[in-house]
């Protein structure tokens with residue numbers, strides 16, 4: 001199918017963008033080289049509203065979570081598969097300091113409305129969720145293949161730009177070279193798949209690493225963060241570290257059935273990035289999803305549609321030109 005708009009990459013970013021374009025009635029084509037190195041292939045699909053050692057709410061989570069929920073429910077209807085699962089997180093305190101941070105933040109209301117009951121060992125995080133990314137990617141791929149919208153294979157950027165009015169880079173780690181002024185950072189991450197009996201399928205256990213149930217008998221254990229590493233090769237050191245966390249969190253026998261690795265793409269300000277290349281406006285971008293792709297991708301995809309249909313500018317905190325401004329002001 002010929003379309004003026006080409007999305008490069010059908011990971012989480014490309015899939016959400018394709019879905020928003022489809023429901024806005026904007027024709028598009030999408031090309032993907034296969035999910036072999038896609039970060040979306042290994043991600044657990046978690047949306048956790050409170051993260052980090054200092055227990056902080058994810059950026060704009062109050063407004064972005066409802067947008068994400070609506071988008072994934074819409075995709076469920078379109079694809080005919082369940083994707084969105086409401087979850088709770090049982091977060092254990094790492095040490096006395098974290099216990100104190102929690103007490104202060106609970107008292108001040110800084111964690112509302114996502115914080116639940118606390119006790120001496122930890123507390124509950126409410127309104128977490130898990131998106132089944134395997135089902136999402138496979139379902140969307142099937143749909144767009146059947147409609148002749150999706151092409152399998154590596155895109156050559158110059159050819160793509162010559163043949164389309166607009167090419168939007170949703171290629172994750174594979175697409176960063178086109179936006180040479182963006183200070184990309186990389187973080188390798190790994191997860192284990194384990195079998196274990198008697199899990200509560202609605203509860204994520206979190207103590208440094210997390211255990212996220214897929215069913216009552218299988219779970220993902222993750223995730224490692226190795227800043228600066230840009231390879232997707234599973235390692236023995238990650239297996240050992242995640243195995244130790246699985247033992248501590250599960251407190252019963254478990255068996256590893258799989259291990260996978262991927263590369264997160266992040267920016268120094270820990271915000272995602274979207275918009276047009278400043279000197280090549282026919283090249284667009286939706287990326288830098290870091291560890292929050294599930295939360296951020298639906299909102300960024302919607303910004304792209306608002307931009308294309310009504311000329312709405314991208315929000316300044318995510319717009320790709322913010323890196324040019326920083327550079328010129330430092331010069």
Ligand SMILES: Cc1cc2nc3c(=O)[nH]c(=O)nc-3n(C[C@H](O)[C@H](O)[C@H](O)COP(=O)(O)OP(=O)(O)OC[C@H]3O[C@@H](n4cnc5c(N)ncnc54)[C@H](O)[C@@H]3O)c2cc1C
Nearest residue numbers: 009011012013033039040043045046155172174189293294
């Ligand atoms: C271990 C781990 C756990 C994670 N857990 C979570 C989590 O629980 N929750 C969360 O929100 N995020 C999580 N993340 C982060 C999440 O995976 C990413 O934010 C998100 O998947 C990035 O999606 P993307 O579409 O930008 O890139 P990708 O998923 O990498 O997709 C890019 C696609 O583009 C294709 N491509 C690249 N170059 C080309 C080309 N030239 N031509 C054609 N196709 C091309 C690739 O083949 C790939 O399919 C995790 C990441 C890791 C590594």
